[in-house]
Amino acid sequence: MVTLGRLFLTLTFLCAATYAEASSSYSSRTSTESLRILKRMEYKEGIPNGLLHAISLVETNIGQTEKYKPWPYTIRINRHTGKTINDIDDAFTFLDYLIDLGFKNFDLVVDDNTFYSLSAINLEDVLTQNPDAKSITISARSTIKYLKNKKDAENAINNLVDNEWYDFKIGIMQLNYQMVKNSTQDISDALNAYDNINIMVKQLKKIRTQHTWWESVGQYHSKKPAKAKRYVKNVWSMYQRVHKIKVR
Numbered sequence: 001m002v003t004l005g006r007l008f009l010t011l012t013f014l015c016a017a018t019y020a021e022a023s024s025s026y027s028s029r030t031s032t033e034s035l036r037i038l039k040r041m042e043y044k045e046g047i048p049n050g051l052l053h054a055i056s057l058v059e060t061n062i063g064q065t066e067k068y069k070p071w072p073y074t075i076r077i078n079r080h081t082g083k084t085i086n087d088i089d090d091a092f093t094f095l096d097y098l099i100d101l102g103f104k105n106f107d108l109v110v111d112d113n114t115f116y117s118l119s120a121i122n123l124e125d126v127l128t129q130n131p132d133a134k135s136i137t138i139s140a141r142s143t144i145k146y147l148k149n150k151k152d153a154e155n156a157i158n159n160l161v162d163n164e165w166y167d168f169k170i171g172i173m174q175l176n177y178q179m180v181k182n183s184t185q186d187i188s189d190a191l192n193a194y195d196n197i198n199i200m201v202k203q204l205k206k207i208r209t210q211h212t213w214w215e216s217v218g219q220y221h222s223k224k225p226a227k228a229k230r231y232v233k234n235v236w237s238m239y240q241r242v243h244k245i246k247v248r
Contacts, residue, residue, distance in 0.1 A: 039053070041194075052200075056172050056174075057070065062074075063241070068241075073148070079139070082107075100159070104119070106140050157187060161187075
């Protein structure tokens with residue numbers, strides 16, 4: 001069995017590798033301008049210096065890659081809890097659907113056997129080796145896409161919506177789809193750094209009227225105390241790192 005520690009290290013490595021590979025061809029100008037917008041918004045709205053920056057790095061997982069410039073064309077596809085299937089052909093069809101959505105990492109239960117963190121190819125191998133399986137459960141792990149430009153990000157969003165999958169986050173502050181839909185007529189607006197940050201700041205400042213800044217950060221993430229506390233801890237750690245470096 002794969003331990004939680006090993007799974008965390010694996011996911012961190014995959015995220016870092018994905019971002020490193022993607023960022024090598026990305027526009028430094030876009031990333032730098034996004035950071036400037038973050039800093040200007042902090043100043044304009046009276047938000048502690050570096051707080052929005054830290055939240056962005058935590059939300060997009062870019063901070064785990066030892067990179068400190070935000071990226072506006074980030075899409076996170078949240079975990080698909082999956083479903084149980086009784087036919088091997090239907091299992092392959094369901095896997096194709098998950099792949100089309102953009103998922104890359106899967107968990108699989110075949111009868112009484114459980115397999116964690118499989119690639120699509122490895123999952124297909126297991127299915128092929130179990131053609132007579134009576135019960136197959138496939139779930140997909142959350143995945144983050146760092147798209148090269150706005151057009152690619154728009155295409156990714158359209159693909160998710162066309163496939164009726166709405167559980168995903170968009171942009172520099174990782175706004176969930178429903179929040180964006182309720183805030184703007186054009187979903188692609190959330191790929192603009194200013195618009196994305198502005199939507200998030202409105203929500204954060206609304207919470208701030210009744211809480212401290214750090215309590216507001218936790219409440220923004222989750223109403224559940226344990227999740228809020230864990231999130232604040234992550235943002236605080238990133239906040240300290242942001243203040244120790246010079247990002248230009």
